[in-house]
Amino acid sequence: xxxxxxxxxxxxxxxxxxxxxxxxxxxxxxxxxxxxxxxxxxxxxxxxxxxxxxxxxxxxxxxxxxxxxxxxxxxxxxxxxxxxxxxxxxxxxxxxxxxxxxxxxxxxxxxxxxxxxxxxxxxxxxxxxxxxxxxxxxxxxxxxxxxxxxxxxxxxxxxxxxxxxxxxxxxxxxxxxxxxxxxxxxxxxxxxxxxxxxxxxxxxxxxxxxxxxxxxxxxxxxxxxxxxxxxxxxxxxxxxxxxxxxxxxxxxxxxxxxxxxxxxxxxxxxxxxxxxxxxxxxxxxxxxxxxxxxxxxxxxxxxxxxxxxxxxxxxxxxxxxxxxxxxxxxxxxxxxxxxxx
Amino acid sequence: xxxxxxxxxxxxxxxxxxxxxxxxxxxxxxxxxxxxxxxxxxxxxxxxxxxxxxxxxxxxxxxxxxxxxxxxxxxxxxxxxxxxxxxxxxxxxxxxxxxxxxxxxxxxxxxxxxxxxxxxxxxxxxxxxxxxxxxxxxxxxxxxxxxxxxxxxxxxxxxxxxxxxxxxxxxxxxxxxxxxxxxxxxxxxxxxxxxxxxxxxxxxxxxxxxxxxxxxxxxxxxxxxxxxxxxxxxxxxxxxxxxxxxxxxxxxxxxxxxxxxxxxxxxxxxxxxxxxxxxxxxxxxxxxxxxxxxxxxxxxxxxxxxxxxxxxxxxxxxxxxxxxxxxxxxxxxxxxxxxxx
Numbered sequence: 001x002x003x004x005x006x007x008x009x010x011x012x013x014x015x016x017x018x019x020x021x022x023x024x025x026x027x028x029x030x031x032x033x034x035x036x037x038x039x040x041x042x043x044x045x046x047x048x049x050x051x052x053x054x055x056x057x058x059x060x061x062x063x064x065x066x067x068x069x070x071x072x073x074x075x076x077x078x079x080x081x082x083x084x085x086x087x088x089x090x091x092x093x094x095x096x097x098x099x100x101x102x103x104x105x106x107x108x109x110x111x112x113x114x115x116x117x118x119x120x121x122x123x124x125x126x127x128x129x130x131x132x133x134x135x136x137x138x139x140x141x142x143x144x145x146x147x148x149x150x151x152x153x154x155x156x157x158x159x160x161x162x163x164x165x166x167x168x169x170x171x172x173x174x175x176x177x178x179x180x181x182x183x184x185x186x187x188x189x190x191x192x193x194x195x196x197x198x199x200x201x202x203x204x205x206x207x208x209x210x211x212x213x214x215x216x217x218x219x220x221x222x223x224x225x226x227x228x229x230x231x232x233x234x235x236x237x238x239x240x241x242x243x244x245x246x247x248x249x250x251x252x253x254x255x256x257x258x259x260x261x262x263x264x265x266x267x268x269x270x271x272x273x274x275x276x277x278x279x280x281x282x283x284x285x286x287x288x289x290x291x292x293x294x295x296x297x298x299x300x301x302x303x304x305x306x307x308x309x310x311x312x313x314x315x316x317x318x319x320x321x322x323x324x325x326x327x328x329x330x331x332x333x334x335x336x337x338x339x340x341x
Numbered sequence: 342x343x344x345x346x347x348x349x350x351x352x353x354x355x356x357x358x359x360x361x362x363x364x365x366x367x368x369x370x371x372x373x374x375x376x377x378x379x380x381x382x383x384x385x386x387x388x389x390x391x392x393x394x395x396x397x398x399x400x401x402x403x404x405x406x407x408x409x410x411x412x413x414x415x416x417x418x419x420x421x422x423x424x425x426x427x428x429x430x431x432x433x434x435x436x437x438x439x440x441x442x443x444x445x446x447x448x449x450x451x452x453x454x455x456x457x458x459x460x461x462x463x464x465x466x467x468x469x470x471x472x473x474x475x476x477x478x479x480x481x482x483x484x485x486x487x488x489x490x491x492x493x494x495x496x497x498x499x500x501x502x503x504x505x506x507x508x509x510x511x512x513x514x515x516x517x518x519x520x521x522x523x524x525x526x527x528x529x530x531x532x533x534x535x536x537x538x539x540x541x542x543x544x545x546x547x548x549x550x551x552x553x554x555x556x557x558x559x560x561x562x563x564x565x566x567x568x569x570x571x572x573x574x575x576x577x578x579x580x581x582x583x584x585x586x587x588x589x590x591x592x593x594x595x596x597x598x599x600x601x602x603x604x605x606x607x608x609x610x611x612x613x614x615x616x617x618x619x620x621x622x623x624x625x626x627x628x629x630x631x632x633x634x635x636x637x638x639x640x641x642x643x644x645x646x647x648x649x650x651x652x653x654x655x656x657x658x659x660x661x662x663x664x665x666x667x668x669x670x671x672x673x674x675x676x677x678x679x680x681x682x
Contacts, residue, residue, distance in 0.1 A: 072529050075531050136589070151534055185578065217582035217583075218581045218585035221586055222585060230578070234574060237558045237578060240557045241558035241562075241579040244559035244560070245562055245582075245583045248622075256613070256617050257611065259613075263610065263613060265607075269606055272601070272603075273604050280593060281589075281593075
């Protein structure tokens with residue numbers, strides 16, 4: 001049976017959402033064949049499990065970790081030395097030691113990246129993993145990376161991200177030849193930083209890649225490309241801007257619909273539209289960003305996810321394991337890195 | 342009578358939207374007391390004006406400029422030497438020479454910034470102007486800068502942007518003590534780049550500023566702050582992501598509403614909600630980003646604005662001139678720069 005290591009303590013809401021999230025995943029996925037290793041405060045986990053009996057039949061083990069939790073404010077690099085014993089460190093180490101197939105955490109993104117790289121290691125030719133998300137667009141889906149694991153990026157890293165993004169689109173979106181764009185503040189060749197210029201020059205000469213050049217923020221959701229490549233700072237800002245905009249619009253409509261009888265009836269008649277919209281754009285539905293470029297599956301759940309978000313992040317991890325994602329990514333990346341047209 | 346210099350040729354759509362945009366502005370603003378100096382191909386302008394007779398009574402002059410137009414692909418710095426004679430250069434020079442009170446252009450953003458700085462000059466203590474936009478948020482409005490005039494920013498520039506943003510919020514939003522946030526990939530002090538860390542240290546010691554620390558992409562629209570400060574790269578990516586998300590959601594709903602009779606009726610009953618939403622988020626309504634930090638009013642209209650967007654950009658310029666914006670900004674910035682708590 002495949003196993004998932006879950007960092008129960010990570011994230012703003014910790015155990016109060018991770019256990020209910022696991023319960024939701026298990027109840028929604030009766031046929032799935034995964035067992036779970038839970039990392040955190042054993043007493044609190046056992047107490048919490050009382051309210052969620054469905055988890056028991058999928059529970060493989062509970063690992064009591066130190067009271068020390070990696071805080072959101074922790075400098076990521078320090079956690080390599082000082083993180084030992086924490087729920088995040090031990091959950092990642094468990095996967096690194098081959099005892100589980102994937103790790104899921106809602107904890108400090110930087111620490112998760114640094115510890116995963118340190119304990120699990122990266123695929124050949126990849127220096128650092130990138131946080132990847134699959135977002136909705138007008139025609140289908142957009143793979144976007146990096147979303148915050150690498151604040152500052154050299155052109156070499158951007159090129160690696162493009163290769164990884166292409167591989168992810170091939171594996172997860174089943175697109176044999178995905179269109180790859182490099183995020184910039186204009187589509188003209190003269191725009192942007194030196195790193196972007198260098199990455200552009202390299203990517204247009206990369207064999208076996210449909211590189212469409214520079215793209216803009218509007219192109220993330222319009223279906224012009226299948227993969228959007230950017231540094232972790234801009235990617236994180238962009239993703240969170242998207243989340244904020246979605247929330248602004250949905251809150252605005254909720255308030256406006258409540259103002260009159262006619263609009264209330266209108267809302268009831270159009271319920272289908274809003275359910276479909278919610279399903280398409282709810283950040284919780286899209287929660288669970290794989291850290292791609294590692295030798296194992298590692299999935300980052302949003303720090304302030306609720307239990308629905310956690311359940312979705314677990315589903316991302318189990319899907320990646322079931323689909324043999326790591327082997328496919330290794331295969332998609334093998335030999336590609338130094339190929340030039 | 343106050344005068345506005347309009348670069349008729351700039352932007353993706355040039356004269357085909359700038360003249361109808363001016364016409365729309367004039368017809369919507371009967372009581373405004375502004376005259377216009379138009380810069381572009383005289384023959385084409387005169388031909389075009391035939392279809393828009395309302396413009397005539399507000400027309401001050403037409404300046405025939407060279408066939409050479411500053412393209413979107415042009416390297417901005419080159420335009421200082423080679424831009425002379427173009428519609429953008431001459432319109433900015435006109436304002437710099439005191440012949441008009443503001444300039445409006447939809448042309449190359451970088452060139453507009455470089456030429457404005459070169460010809461008009463910046464306010465004391467400000468190195469480079471920043472592109473500013475006033476965006477809707479859950480409680481009111483957010484002033485955001487820079488949106489693309491400065492791709493890479495030192496901490497000093499970020500601090501200047503914070504001061505300018507605060508001044509803009511005081512003048513345009515009438516907030517005596519606006520809350521200022523620095524955009525980052527997390528709110529914890531340990532997050533982000535060295536430039537952000539340095540800017541944070543400076544801003545928390547800045548007298549007379551309500552600095553709330555680091556904010557994230559979600560905070561642009563949630564009303565947590567009144568001013569969001571960032572470098573031009575992230576700002577531009579963020580703004581365009583917002584535009585793309587708005588378009589994605591509105592297109593999604595339009596398609597879904599059209600799928601059934603019930604939802605069509607629902608839409609009709611809820612029309613009011615969608616009109617209000619459109620009014621709140623339509624990028625055309627928010628078009629017109631002032632380049633703040635200059636000695637004169639300069640407003641950048643989006644490169645692919647339609648005529649409604651152009652009309653709004655002109656309105657931004659006339660409002661800034663009418664409200665004595667430059668004097669107020671100079672006053673708001675005077676003496677502040679070196680003040681420390």
